[in-house]
Amino acid sequence: MAKVSFHHTDGNVDVLDVDPGTSLMRAAVTNGVAGIAGECGGQAMCATCHVYVRPEYLDGLPEISDDEDEMLDCTADPRDDERSRLGCQLKAGESFDDIEVDVPGSQV
Amino acid sequence: MPRPGNILIVGNGQAGIQLVDSLRKEGHTGPITIIGEETHFPYQRPPLSKDYLAAGTDPAPLPLRAEKFFMDNDVDSRLGAHVTSINRARHTAALADGSTVGYAKLVLATGAANRVLTVPGSRLAGIHGLRTLADAETVHARLGEAKSVVVIGAGFIGLEFAAAARKRGIEVTVLEYADRPMARALSPVMSRWFAQAHRSMGTDLRLGEGIASFENDGAGHVAAAISTTGRRYPADMVLVGIGVIPRTELAEAAGLAVANGITVDTNMRTEDPDIFALGDCANYPSHHAEARTRLESVQNATDQARHTAKSILGTHDPTQGQAYKELPWFWSTQGDLRLQIAGIAQPGDETILRGDPSSGKFSVFCFRNARLTAVESLNHPADHMAARKLLARERSLSPDQAADPGFDFRAHAKEPQPA
Ligand SMILES: Cc1cc2nc3c(=O)[nH]c(=O)nc-3n(C[C@H](O)[C@H](O)[C@H](O)COP(=O)(O)OP(=O)(O)OC[C@H]3O[C@@H](n4cnc5c(N)ncnc54)[C@H](O)[C@@H]3O)c2cc1C
Numbered sequence: 001m002a003k004v005s006f007h008h009t010d011g012n013v014d015v016l017d018v019d020p021g022t023s024l025m026r027a028a029v030t031n032g033v034a035g036i037a038g039e040c041g042g043q044a045m046c047a048t049c050h051v052y053v054r055p056e057y058l059d060g061l062p063e064i065s066d067d068e069d070e071m072l073d074c075t076a077d078p079r080d081d082e083r084s085r086l087g088c089q090l091k092a093g094e095s096f097d098d099i100e101v102d103v104p105g106s107q108v
Numbered sequence: 109m110p111r112p113g114n115i116l117i118v119g120n121g122q123a124g125i126q127l128v129d130s131l132r133k134e135g136h137t138g139p140i141t142i143i144g145e146e147t148h149f150p151y152q153r154p155p156l157s158k159d160y161l162a163a164g165t166d167p168a169p170l171p172l173r174a175e176k177f178f179m180d181n182d183v184d185s186r187l188g189a190h191v192t193s194i195n196r197a198r199h200t201a202a203l204a205d206g207s208t209v210g211y212a213k214l215v216l217a218t219g220a221a222n223r224v225l226t227v228p229g230s231r232l233a234g235i236h237g238l239r240t241l242a243d244a245e246t247v248h249a250r251l252g253e254a255k256s257v258v259v260i261g262a263g264f265i266g267l268e269f270a271a272a273a274r275k276r277g278i279e280v281t282v283l284e285y286a287d288r289p290m291a292r293a294l295s296p297v298m299s300r301w302f303a304q305a306h307r308s309m310g311t312d313l314r315l316g317e318g319i320a321s322f323e324n325d326g327a328g329h330v331a332a333a334i335s336t337t338g339r340r341y342p343a344d345m346v347l348v349g350i351g352v353i354p355r356t357e358l359a360e361a362a363g364l365a366v367a368n369g370i371t372v373d374t375n376m377r378t379e380d381p382d383i384f385a386l387g388d389c390a391n392y393p394s395h396h397a398e399a400r401t402r403l404e405s406v407q408n409a410t411d412q413a414r415h416t417a418k419s420i421l422g423t424h425d426p427t428q429g430q431a432y433k434e435l436p437w438f439w440s441t442q443g444d445l446r447l448q449i450a451g452i453a454q455p456g457d458e459t460i461l462r463g464d465p466s467s468g469k470f471s472v473f474c475f476r477n478a479r480l481t482a483v484e485s486l487n488h489p490a491d492h493m494a495a496r497k498l499l500a501r502e503r504s505l506s507p508d509q510a511a512d513p514g515f516d517f518r519a520h521a522k523e524p525q526p527a
């Protein structure tokens with residue numbers, strides 16, 4: 001199990017235990033974490049699962065693919081060159097063990 | 109002040125569930141009832157013909173919302189319940205179990221059902237459609253043993269399924285009556301590119317060849333598909349993807365206008381001021397198509413739901429106007445191929461290529477009377493997102509600009525509209 005913390009703009013935090021192989025997006029949608037939509041079902045096609053990864057967890061994340069990179073240029077809230085990722089492209093056990101992310105104010 | 113009346117939503121798919129969410133966000137504090145006949149907890153359909161079919165462990169459906177969503181939002185959600193009729197005069201809906209539910213406003217979000225084949229042998233075991241999670245569970249289980257499958261119809265779902273089956277090493281034949289795949293939705297250039305790509309994945313794509321009948325293995329199971337040219341294709345499994353029919357039966361029986369979907373205005377309202385329809389089942393006046401249309405996509409379901417919530421509650425922003433004008437967009441993933449479409453093209457639109465098709469990353473720009481109508485992008489999300497921006501803002505792009513490789517289309521899409 002990986003521990004994932006979603007920090008919201010209002011200061012609230014959702015902490016989830018996530019099974020290996022499950023993406024941040026799937027974990028958030030399944031558990032009702034506000035502010036993560038995931039409208040394309042995890043295909044890196046909608047950019048509504050945008051998160052800002054906290055700096056201390058950036059090491060060890062997989063490279064950003066070309067597709068993810070292009071979608072990140074089109075997020076509703078501005079992209080952070082270091083910290084922005086698509087939640088559907090980060091999987092527990094594969095991309096991270098524990099992780100903390102900030103949820104943007106808007107996704108659509 | 110009287111408590112606001114019940115809003116009753118029939119159908120708990122992509123449109124119905126987004127509507128619940130949007131009604132609460134727009135400030136509706138009164139009761140909401142949402143009824144769905146499927147017994148599964150509401151889930152997303154797009155993965156069912158993609159990731160869900162991959163080999164390996166038991167796949168899990170992706171829910172539309174968390175279970176606690178319904179409690180947190182104080183929603184009366186009923187699964188496995190079927191609405192059989194509507195009484196407009198009394199403002200009630202009847203359920204299969206004999207009960208009735210009253211409404212102040214009624215929303216039909218009933219989606220669509222798979223079109224079924226009627227050729228001889230169509231009811232044999234081993235012939236499947238793919239619309240619901242129940243369908244996908246069956247198809248996933250059967251794929252584990254399948255050696256050769258025949259797909260009827262080279263539409264999005266048929267080809268997504270074909271690519272997934274090829275990834276598992278299964279032999280795949282696709283029979284398509286038209287002379288190119290996805291002909292209804294794609295420009296000829298893009299459609300021909302996909303034909304080639306599926307053939308290089310090892311799929312036997314037979315164009316101009318429909319299904320004539322199925323052969324029985326003697327035990328009631330399909331053994332082969334016989335095409336309209338008389339060819340025989342052995343099959344231990346068949347997937348039928350020949351399109352859908354909007355679920356208009358409730359509306360029709362209630363005397364509401366129906367023509368390729370339930371007829372609604374730009375507010376998603378039917379001719380009955382207390383009844384709305386949206387998503388796959390609704391036929392609406394499309395701003396972008398400049399005609400009535402009915403779309404089948406996640407974007408269409410969710411954007412129309414956001415709009416319908418405002419129409420019901422009267423919370424449209426007066427500066428934005430009341431009419432639904434959201435830009436249609438769509439995606440499909442077929443194996444490693446990622447197709448995205450912004451806007452609505454029509455047969456006969458002029459097409460201009462940007463990028464090199466042989467590189468596997470390019471876009472097709474569609475024009476009608478020199479006006480940009482749609483952009484189809486292959487493995488090129490940046491083009492797609494820029495096209496969405498441009499089309500949504502109705503910012504002009506000339507065919508000459510599109511044809512000029514030196515023209516910075518993405519920068520152009522970001523510029524403010526000249527006064
Ligand atoms: C396999 C598959 C793959 C897809 N892939 C994509 C894709 O990649 N991209 C994309 O944009 N779109 C895709 N789509 C289309 C998208 O899923 C649909 O457009 C969307 O689900 C439509 O939402 P809806 O709410 O209008 O209808 P639905 O999701 O069909 O929901 C309607 C619900 O209403 C229920 N219902 C109907 N009548 C009654 C009644 N009388 N009583 C009770 N319940 C009733 C139905 O059982 C159904 O559950 C795909 C669809 C399928 C099937």
Ligand code: FES
Nearest residue numbers: 038042044047088
């Ligand atoms: S879920 Fe759509 S981009 Fe991640």
